[in-house]
Amino acid sequence: xxxxxxxxxxxxxxxAYADGRxxxxxxxxxxxxxxxxxxxxxxxxxxxxxxxxxxxxxxxxVPRSFALREADVRRPERTSAAGGRVAxxxxxxxxxxxxxxxxxxxxxxxxxxxxxxxxxxxxxxxxASSLGVLPSGTTMGNVLPPEGQNYQGEDASLRLTATAASSxxxxxxxxxxxxxxxxxxxxxxxxxxxxxxxxxxxxEMATAAAGLVAGxxxxxxxxxxxx
Amino acid sequence: MAPLNEAARLDxxxxxxxxxxxDLEAFNTVxxxxxxxxxxxxxxxxxSPPAAEDAAQEAFLSAYRKIGSMRGPSARSWLLxxxxxxxxxELRRRKRRPQVSLDVPVPSEEGSRPIDVPxxxxxxxxxxxxxxxxxxxxxxxxxxPEDQRLAVILCDVEGLSYEEIAATMxxxxxxxxxxxxxxxxxxxxxxxxxxxxxxxxxxxTEETR
Numbered sequence: 027x028x029x030x031x032x033x034x035x036x037x038x039x040x041x042a043y044a045d046g047r048x049x050x051x052x053x054x055x056x057x058x059x060x061x062x063x064x065x066x067x068x069x070x071x072x073x074x075x076x077x078x079x080x081x082x083x084x085x086x087x088v089p090r091s092f093a094l095r096e097a098d099v100r101r102p103e104r105t106s107a108a109g110g111r112v113a114x115x116x117x118x119x120x121x122x123x124x125x126x127x128x129x130x131x132x133x134x135x136x137x138x139x140x141x142x143x144x145x146x147x148x149x150x151x152x153x154a155s156s157l158g159v160l161p162s163g164t165t166m167g168n169v170l171p172p173e174g175q176n177y178q179g180e181d182a183s184l185r186l187t188a189t190a191a192s193s194x195x196x197x198x199x200x201x202x203x204x205x206x207x208x209x210x211x212x213x214x215x216x217x218x219x220x221x222x223x224x225x226x227x228x229x230e231m232a233t234a235a236a237g238l239v240a241g242x243x244x245x246x247x248x249x250x251x252x253x
Numbered sequence: 254m255a256p257l258n259e260a261a262r263l264d265x266x267x268x269x270x271x272x273x274x275x276d277l278e279a280f281n282t283v284x285x286x287x288x289x290x291x292x293x294x295x296x297x298x299x300x301s302p303p304a305a306e307d308a309a310q311e312a313f314l315s316a317y318r319k320i321g322s323m324r325g326p327s328a329r330s331w332l333l334x335x336x337x338x339x340x341x342x343e344l345r346r347r348k349r350r351p352q353v354s355l356d357v358p359v360p361s362e363e364g365s366r367p368i369d370v371p372x373x374x375x376x377x378x379x380x381x382x383x384x385x386x387x388x389x390x391x392x393x394x395x396x397x398p399e400d401q402r403l404a405v406i407l408c409d410v411e412g413l414s415y416e417e418i419a420a421t422m423x424x425x426x427x428x429x430x431x432x433x434x435x436x437x438x439x440x441x442x443x444x445x446x447x448x449x450x451x452x453x454x455x456x457x458t459e460e461t462r
Binding site: 037038041042045047069071072073074075076077078079080081083084085086087088089090091092093094096098099 | 277280281284285288289290291292293296302306309310313314317318383384386387390391405406408409410412415430431433434435437438440441444445451454455457458459462
C-alpha cells in the first residue's frame with residue numbers, strides 16, 4: 027500500500043505512533059487524520075498486530091550452557107583479580123602423584139597439629155577454593171572436568187578433592203589450610219577414615235615421601251602441558 | 254520483559270560488581286540468566302542454530318573481557334548490545350565471502366517453547382495458525398536488510414526503547430525510527446500475502462485493545 031503525494035501522514039509517523047513515540051505537540055493532528063482515514067486505520071491495525079505477534083514469538087531453548095570455563099578466559103598476562111578467587115585450572119592428578127601430595131600434606135598437618143586425628147584429615151581434604159556446579163547445568167571456571175571428581179584409583183582409602191593451586195610453592199601448604207568460608211566446604215570432601223586408614227596412610231607416606239618432589243614436578247609439568 | 258523490581262535490581266548490581274572484579278562464577282550467573290535471550294537474538298539475526306551458538310559464545314566471551322567497562326542501565330541491554338554487534342560482524346563477514354550461500358536455512362520450531370500468548374482465543378486451530386505466522390515471521394525477518402532486521406527484533410521482540418536501540422546500533426533516534434518503520438513495512442507487505450495467518454491477528458488485536 028502506498029499513498030499518493032497528497033497523503034499527509036507517512037508510514038514512519040504511524041510506526042512511531044504505534045510505539046507511543048509521537049511528540050505530544052504533533053499527536054492531535056495525527057489522531058484527527060487517522061480518525062478520518064481508512065487506509066491509515068488499516069495500516070495502524072496491521073502495525074499493532076505485527077508488534078503483538080513479534081513480541082509473543084516463541085523462544086528456542088539454548089542448545090547448551092554458555093557459561094564460560096576457566097580455560098576459555100585465561101590469558102597469559104592475567105593475574106588474580108581479587109584476593110579470594112584464583113584463576114588457575116584445576117589439575118587432574120593421577121593417583122600416584124595425588125598420593126604423593128596427600129602424603130606430603132598429611133606429613134605437614136601432622137607436623138602442625140601433632141596428631142593424626144580425623145580433624146587433620148579433614149583439613150587435608152578441604153579445597154582452598156570452592157568447587158561446585160551452578161544451577162541449570164552450568165559449570166564454574168574452577169570445576170573439575172566431568173570425568174571424575176572422586177579420585178578413588180590407587181588411593182582408595184581417601185576421597186580426594188583437588189585444589190586450585192595459586193602458586194607452586196603453596197601446593198603442599200594448602201592442604202593444611204582451613205577453609206576460608208563455610209561455603210567452600212564441599213560435601214564430597216569428607217575424608218572419613220578410621221584407624222586402619224590412618225595406618226594405611228602412614229605406610230603410603232613412607233613410600234611416597236621420597237618420590238614426592240619428583241611426582242610434584244611431573245604433575246606440574248603435565249598440568250602446564252595440558253592447559 | 255517486565256522491568257526488574259527494586260530488590261532484583263539491587264541483587265544484580267551486586268552481582269555485576271563482583272563480575273567487574275573478575276569473579277567468573279558471578280559472571281556465569283549473569284550468563285545463565287540471559288543466555289536464552291542472547292541465543293535467540295543471534296538465532297533470529299543469523300538464521301541457523303550453529304551460527305547462533307558460535308555467535309552467542311563469542312558474545313559472552315567478549316562480554317567477560319569487557320566487563321570492566323560495563324555501564325548500566327542493566328546487564329540485559331548491555332549483553333544484547335554485544336550480541337547484536339557480534340551478529341552484525343558475522344553478517345558482514347559472510348558478505349565478504351561470496352562462496353557462502355545466501356539461502357539461510359530457517360530455524361525449525363522444534364523444541365520451541367511459546368511464551369505466554371496474550372490471546373483471548375486459544376483454541377488448537379488458532380494456536381496452529383499462530384505458529385505458522387511465527388514461522389513466516391522468522392523467514393521474513395531473515396529477508397530484511399540487517400539494520401532493519403536488528404532494529405525490528407530489538408524493538409518488537411526484545412522490547413528495547415528507541416534510545417536503547419540507538420545505543421546498541423549507533424545512529425540517531427531518527428535513524429532508529431526509520432529502520433524500524435521500514436522493516437515493519439516490509440514485514441506487513443509480505444504478511445499481507447498470507448491473510449489467513451495475519452487477518453485473525455489483526456482482528457483479535459483490535460478487539461482486545
